[in-house]
Amino acid sequence: MSPHxxxxxxxHSAPTIPNGSAAAAIxxxxxxxxxxxxxxxxxxxxPSIAHFFNWYHxxxxxxxxxxxxxxxxxxxxxxxxxRWKGQAMPMGIIGAFSLICLxxxxxxxxxxxxxxxxxx
Amino acid sequence: xxxxxxxxxxxxxxxxxGALFLSAFSGALMVIYRLCTPGKSSPLSKSEQTLxxxxxxxxxxxxxxxxxxxxxxxxPWYRAHPPAGVTDLTEYPQRSLMANPSTAGxxxxxxxxKEHVAWFAPIAMTMVxxxxxxxxxxxxxxxxxxxxxxxxxxxxxxxxGIAGFFGAMINKHAPVIGGxxxxxxxxxx
Numbered sequence: 001m002s003p004h005x006x007x008x009x010x011x012h013s014a015p016t017i018p019n020g021s022a023a024a025a026i027x028x029x030x031x032x033x034x035x036x037x038x039x040x041x042x043x044x045x046x047p048s049i050a051h052f053f054n055w056y057h058x059x060x061x062x063x064x065x066x067x068x069x070x071x072x073x074x075x076x077x078x079x080x081x082x083r084w085k086g087q088a089m090p091m092g093i094i095g096a097f098s099l100i101c102l103x104x105x106x107x108x109x110x111x112x113x114x115x116x117x118x119x120x
Numbered sequence: 121x122x123x124x125x126x127x128x129x130x131x132x133x134x135x136x137x138g139a140l141f142l143s144a145f146s147g148a149l150m151v152i153y154r155l156c157t158p159g160k161s162s163p164l165s166k167s168e169q170t171l172x173x174x175x176x177x178x179x180x181x182x183x184x185x186x187x188x189x190x191x192x193x194x195x196p197w198y199r200a201h202p203p204a205g206v207t208d209l210t211e212y213p214q215r216s217l218m219a220n221p222s223t224a225g226x227x228x229x230x231x232x233x234k235e236h237v238a239w240f241a242p243i244a245m246t247m248v249x250x251x252x253x254x255x256x257x258x259x260x261x262x263x264x265x266x267x268x269x270x271x272x273x274x275x276x277x278x279x280x281g282i283a284g285f286f287g288a289m290i291n292k293h294a295p296v297i298g299g300x301x302x303x304x305x306x307x308x309x
Contacts, residue, residue, distance in 0.1 A: 017255060017258055022251045022254070022262065022268075022269075025247045025251055026247060026269070029243055033243055033244065040236045058196030058200075059192055060199060062236075063191070065236070070239075095264050095268040102244075102275055105237075106240070111232040
């Protein structure tokens, strides 16, 4: 019986979906966010990398930075999803790693911190 | 009442995609709270789950629309370099901001941060939508998944907030203008 009524709740009587698919999506999102900032920071620090990322001239290096990060995000997601789908993964470790990636992404994206790490 | 083509596209980017995306957060937050607290809140019906899935997908579309329109339409106009000899920087917002020490920070910090951190919002929101749609009311059973989803949801809001704030302030100090002029309504009599 559902805690909110007299009817059986099919959602709560259904078997639990393994967390593998969620773990893959969460890890990939963390890696994707970190990739944006790492690529941008590398481009900012090394002119030849900025030049390499200049894939669409009107947008400048942001075009290569964002495309590389999105490609990395989707590839990590697809790879992990294939391997983890239907499995129970150690979500504590994966979640913590994803949040660290997210934190690194935010910190590195903030120009005063990025510049300080470059010694400016 | 007229608007230039670049102003119009900037409005689509900022108000059409960005502001609508930000304003959608409060609704999504309430439903995610319901999904994450099955013992305290009434569970979503099948039709509510379907509707909420469509709502989250709309948010994902808005988030991607905001960053892609920003990066590939508005940003090129913003960062355009004036031809040699041009002294009127009205149509070159980045150069206009950097020409004045009192406004240079809007580019050096504001735009430099916004142009990168904004991408976190669609990436995080896509993940949140996928996990919430796939797991739906089972989120209540996966505490660590739930925590990660809520954190990334908050991160998407924070990233979009940074982008929205700096976008509005930069456009206030050095608006993106130019292109064909479109007449929206009749002029003064």
